[in-house]
Amino acid sequence: MVKVLSCLVIDHDFRFVLLAALICVAGCLISIRLFSRVRRSEGGRRYAWLFLASFLAGATIWTTHFTAMMGFDPGVPHGYEPQLTFLSLLIGIAATFGGFFITALGRESYLAEAGGAILGLGVGTMHYSGVNAYELQGSVVWDENLVIASLVIGAMFGALAMNRAVRPVTRFCRYGSVAALILAICGTHFTAMGAMTIIPDAGAFRPEMLIPQSVLAVGIVSIMVLVLATGAAIHFIDIQTQNEAVDRYRHLALHDPLTSLPNRSYLNSKLEKLTSDRGIDASRTAFFAFDLDRFKMVNDVHGHAAGDMLLRELAARIQRMMKPGEFLARVGGDEFVAVKSGIYTKAEASQFADDIVAAVCEPFPYDEHLLSIGASIGISIFPLDGQKPEELLTKADLAMYRAKSLEGPSVCFYDKSMDEGQRSRRALAVSLRQAVAKGELELYYQPQNDAASRQLVGFEALLRWNHPERGMVSPVEFIPIAEESGLICEIGEWVLREACREAATWAQPYRIAVNVAPLQLAQTHLPTVVHEALLNSGLAASRLELEITETGIIEDQTRALHVIRQLKSLGVRIAMDDYGTGYSSLATLKNFPFDKIKIDRSFVDGVNTDRQAAAIVRATIILGSSLDIPVLAEGVESEEHLAFLNAEGCHEVQGFFFGRPLAKQALDVMLAENAPKATSVVLDLPEAIVAATPLQQKVA
Numbered sequence: 068m069v070k071v072l073s074c075l076v077i078d079h080d081f082r083f084v085l086l087a088a089l090i091c092v093a094g095c096l097i098s099i100r101l102f103s104r105v106r107r108s109e110g111g112r113r114y115a116w117l118f119l120a121s122f123l124a125g126a127t128i129w130t131t132h133f134t135a136m137m138g139f140d141p142g143v144p145h146g147y148e149p150q151l152t153f154l155s156l157l158i159g160i161a162a163t164f165g166g167f168f169i170t171a172l173g174r175e176s177y178l179a180e181a182g183g184a185i186l187g188l189g190v191g192t193m194h195y196s197g198v199n200a201y202e203l204q205g206s207v208v209w210d211e212n213l214v215i216a217s218l219v220i221g222a223m224f225g226a227l228a229m230n231r232a233v234r235p236v237t238r239f240c241r242y243g244s245v246a247a248l249i250l251a252i253c254g255t256h257f258t259a260m261g262a263m264t265i266i267p268d269a270g271a272f273r274p275e276m277l278i279p280q281s282v283l284a285v286g287i288v289s290i291m292v293l294v295l296a297t298g299a300a301i302h303f304i305d306i307q308t309q310n311e312a313v314d315r316y317r318h319l320a321l322h323d324p325l326t327s328l329p330n331r332s333y334l335n336s337k338l339e340k341l342t343s344d345r346g347i348d349a350s351r352t353a354f355f356a357f358d359l360d361r362f363k364m365v366n367d368v369h370g371h372a373a374g375d376m377l378l379r380e381l382a383a384r385i386q387r388m389m390k391p392g393e394f395l396a397r398v399g400g401d402e403f404v405a406v407k408s409g410i411y412t413k414a415e416a417s418q419f420a421d422d423i424v425a426a427v428c429e430p431f432p433y434d435e436h437l438l439s440i441g442a443s444i445g446i447s448i449f450p451l452d453g454q455k456p457e458e459l460l461t462k463a464d465l466a467m468y469r470a471k472s473l474e475g476p477s478v479c480f481y482d483k484s485m486d487e488g489q490r491s492r493r494a495l496a497v498s499l500r501q502a503v504a505k506g507e508l509e510l511y512y513q514p515q516n517d518a519a520s521r522q523l524v525g526f527e528a529l530l531r532w533n534h535p536e537r538g539m540v541s542p543v544e545f546i547p548i549a550e551e552s553g554l555i556c557e558i559g560e561w562v563l564r565e566a567c568r569e570a571a572t573w574a575q576p577y578r579i580a581v582n583v584a585p586l587q588l589a590q591t592h593l594p595t596v597v598h599e600a601l602l603n604s605g606l607a608a609s610r611l612e613l614e615i616t617e618t619g620i621i622e623d624q625t626r627a628l629h630v631i632r633q634l635k636s637l638g639v640r641i642a643m644d645d646y647g648t649g650y651s652s653l654a655t656l657k658n659f660p661f662d663k664i665k666i667d668r669s670f671v672d673g674v675n676t677d678r679q680a681a682a683i684v685r686a687t688i689i690l691g692s693s694l695d696i697p698v699l700a701e702g703v704e705s706e707e708h709l710a711f712l713n714a715e716g717c718h719e720v721q722g723f724f725f726g727r728p729l730a731k732q733a734l735d736v737m738l739a740e741n742a743p744k745a746t747s748v749v750l751d752l753p754e755a756i757v758a759a760t761p762l763q764q765k766v767a
Contacts, residue, residue: 071213071261079260083138087131088253094127095248098163099232101301105171113171119301121167125160128190128252132197135256141265143204151200158196162189170229179233180226186248187225190255191218198259205267213262217255224251323397325375326382334396334404338456341408342449352449353416355405356463359427360441360476362401367621373433377440384426393419404460413448413480420444420478428476443470447481496548498534503561507533510565511728514737515580515699515721518713523741525578525612527721528566529728530558555584560596567604567611569731574742580612580642585619589626594633601637608638614665616644617655628659635660642699647683656694664691668702668722674711681711688715 101120108116133152166186173179194217198207228247321333329337341352359381366374378401385395385405394406407419423444430437445466453459462481470479502508512526532540549555563581570579587593601608613634620627631641642663643655647670656664666687673680684700691698700712703722712720729737 071258079135080138080140083134087134087138090134091127091131091249091252092245094123094130095245095252098124098127099228099245099248102167102171102232105167117164117167117171121164122160123297124167124186124248125156125163125193128163128193129156129159129197131252132194132256135260136197136201139260141203141205143265143267145201145203148200148202151196155193155197155200159189159193162186162192165189166225166229170233173233179229183226183229184222185225186229187221187223187251187255188218190221190225190252191259194256194259198263203265205265208264208266210262210264213258217258217262220258221251221255224248224254227251326378326397328382328386328403329394329396331396331398334398334406335456337394337396338406338459341406342454342456342459350409350411351451352406352408353410353419354447354449354459354463355407355416355420355423355444356446356460356467357403357405357423357427357442357444358399358467359401360443360471362440365438365440369433369436369438373438376433377431377438380431381427384429385423388422388426404463416446416448416480417478420446424476424478441476443467443473443477443479445470445479445481452481492548495540495545496552499532499545499548499552499554502532502534503558505535507535508558508561509533509730510562510569511730512569512579512734513721513728514726515578515719516725518700518709518717518720521725523577524719525580526570526734527580527614528562528569528582530562531728550584550586553586555586556590559584559587560600563597564600564603567600567606570610571604571606573738575738576607576610578610578612578640579606580614582614582644583619585616588615588619588630589623591626591630593630594637597634597639598637601639609640612640612642612663614642614644620655620659624658631659646687653690656690656696661696663719664696664698665721666698666700666717671700671702671708671712671722672704675705675707684712684717685715688712688717691718692716 098120101116101123104116105113105120132155133147163186166182166184166189168182169185170179170182173182224247228244228251231244231247321330321336322328323330338354362374362377365377378397382395382397389395392407392409394408396404396406398404405419405423407416410416424442427440427442430439432438445463445468447453447459447462447466449459452462462485465485466479466481469485470477473479509531511529511531513529514523515525515527516522517524530542530546532542532545534540546555549558559582566579566581570577583593590596597611597613600606601611615631634641640662641660642665643659643661644665645667646664647667664687666684670680670683670687674684675681688698697718699719699721700708700717701721703709703712703720703724705724708722709720709724726737
C-alpha cells in the first residue's frame with residue numbers, strides 16, 4: 068500500500084492525475100447512464116445502447132490509463148508502441164462490452180455481479196496490455212502481490228458497480244454505481260503502477276518505432292473529447308426524448324385524443340383542486356353538464372367521420388370563447404362538462420351556458436351539408452349544491468335532464484325538487500316491474516276513421532297504467548322508464564297479446580293497431596311473439612297493424628328489414644308511425660315495405676295556421692299516393708282539420724274529433740252502437756284454421 072501511495076505522490080504529475088480523474092468521472096457517469104438504457108430497451112435498440120455504453124466506458128478506461136501514464140515519470144526515455152496502444156483500446160471496449168452484456172443478460176441474478184467482475188478484470192487486462200505498449204530505456208520488474216491486488220480491486224469494485232446499477236435501493240444508487248466504477252478503474256491503475264519497478268537499460272529503447280508522448284497526448288485528448296461529447300449528446304437527446312414521451316403519454320392519459328380536450332381523469336383532478344381550494348372571498352364555481360341533441364342522427368346519416376369532425380369543430384369553437392377561470396372537458400361520446408370559477412351571481416353562469424348553447428346550435432358545414440345539433444345544459448353551483456365533485460356533477464346531470472324535458476335548447480339550474488323527482492322516478496321504476504303481474508296495466512282504444520265517409524275502420528291500442536296509489540300514470544311518464552330499464556319488451560308483449568285477444572272478440576273485423584318499441588324491433592324473435600299472439604287469440608293476421616317508428620329502424624336497418632319481412636310473411640300490416648319527425652323518411656319509405664304512413668299530430672295541428680305544416684302534410688299525402696301507400700293523419704281535432712285532409716286526399720284520420728281513447732267498457736258500448744242491424748254471424752277464424760282441411764276446420 069505504501070508503495071502504491073509513493074508511486075502516486077512521487078512519480079506522478081498531479082496535473083495529469085487530476086485530468087485523468089476528471090475524464091474518468093465524466094466518462095463513468097455517462098457510461099452508467101447509457102447502460103441504464105440497455106436494461107430498459109428491447110430488441111435492436113438494446114444492442115445499440117449496449118454498444119454505445121461499452122464504447123464510451125472502454126474509451127474512458129483507456130483514456131484514463133494513458134492520461135495518467137503521461138503524468139508518470141519513469142526517469143528514463145520512453146514512448147508508446149502504436150499497434151499495442153491501439154490494441155489496448157480494443158481490449159478495453161471488448162471487456163466492457165462483455166461485462167455489460169452479461170450484466171444486462173442476468174438482470175437481477177448473480178450474473179449481474181459476474182458481469183461486473185468481468186468488467187473489472189477487463190480494466191486490468193486493458194491496463195497491462197497498455198503498459199506492454201509502454202516502451203522505455205530499461206526493463207520492468209513486477210510485484211506479483213500488487214498485480215493480483217490490482218485485479219482483485221478491479222473485479223470487486225466492478226461487481227459492486229453493476230450490483231448498484233441493477234439493484235437500486237434509492238434513486239442515488241446510480242451514483243454509487245458510478246463511484247464504484249471509478250474506484251475499479253483508478254484502483255486497478257494506480258495499484259498496478261505501484262507494482263512496477265523500472266530498471267534502466269540503455270540498449271532497450273527504439274524511439275523511431277514509438278509514438279511520442281506529445282502526439283499521444285493530443286490524440287488522447289481529441290479522442291476523449293469527441294467520445295465524451297458524443298456520449299453526452301446522445302444521453303441528453305435521449306433524456307429529452309424520454310421527457311417528451313412522458314409528456315406525450317401524460318397528455319394522452321389526461322386528454323381526449325379526438326378533441327384534445329381534458330378527459331374525465333383530468334376533470335376529476337381539476338375539480339378536486341377547485342373544491343378544496345376555497346378562497347376567503349364569496350365567489351362560487353359553476354358546473355355545466357350537457358350532451359348533444361341529434362348527434363346520433365349525424366353519425367347514422369352522414370357517418371362517423373362527420374360525427375368526429377363535428378366534435379373536433381365544436382371543441383375548438385367552445386375553447387375559442389373560453390376565458391381565464393373557464394374549463395371544458397369531454398367525458399363521454401357526446402358528453403361534456405364545463406366549469407366556470409370566480410362567479411358571484413347565477414346570471415353569470417346562465418350567460419356562460421347560453422354562450423355554449425349558441426356555439427353548439429350554430430350549424431357545422433360538412434361535405435356540402437350543414438349539420439345542425441343542439442344542447443340543453445344543467446348547472447350546479449359549488450358550494451350551494453354540494454361539496455364534492457361527484458355530487459355536483461350528478462346534480463348538474465339531473466338539471467340537464469330537466470332541461471331536456473323542456474322544448475328546444477334550454478338551460479336549467481339544479482334545485483332540490485329534482486332529487487325528489489329522481490327518487491319518485493326510481494320508485495316508479497320499481498312499481499312498474501310488478502305492474503303486469505298485478506294487473507295494473509290496461510288498454511285504451513282510440514278510433515280510426517275513413518276520412519271521406521267518416522266510417523269507423525279500426526282502433527289504436529294505447530297503454531295506460533292504473534297505479535294503486537297514484538291513479539292513472541301518464542304514458543309520457545312511465546314509457547321512458549320502461550325503455551331505460553328494458554321492461555318495454557315485456558310490457559310490449561303483454562300489449563300485443565291483450566290487443567289481439569280483445570280485437571278477436573269484436574263482432575266486426577275492425578283493424579287493431581299496436582305500437583312496437585325500438586327495443587322490441589331489435590329482438591329477432593319478435594315475429595315468433597306476434598305469430599303466437601295471433602294463434603292464441605284467433606285474430607286474423609290481416610287485422611293486426613304494427614306501428615314502427617324510424618328510430619327503431621335506423622339503429623340496424625339490415626336486421627330491422629329482415630324482421631319486418633318476416634312479419635309481412637305472416638300477413639301482418641306494417642305502418643310507419645310519426646312520419647315527418649325522423650331524419651331519413653324518404654330513404655326508409657323506399658327501402659321498407661310499409662302498408663301505411665301515419666302523419667304526426669304536430670304537423671296536423673297547424674295545417675290551418677302554419678303554411679310549412681300544411682305543406683309537409685300535403686307533400687306526405689302526395690308521396691303516399693305516388694308510392695301506393697295509404698296515409699293516416701293523427702291529431703284531427705276539428706272540422707277544419709278534416710276538411711283540409713279530405714281536400715288533399717288523405718285516406719284515414721285519427722283524433723279527438725272522432726273520439727278520445729276508450730276504456731274497455733266504453734269501447735263495448737261504442738261497438739254495440741256500430742254493430743250491423745242484420746242478424747248475420749261474423750266468424751273471425753285464425754288464418755291457420757282457414758287454411759286447414761275440412762276435418763280440421765270442423766274440429767276447430
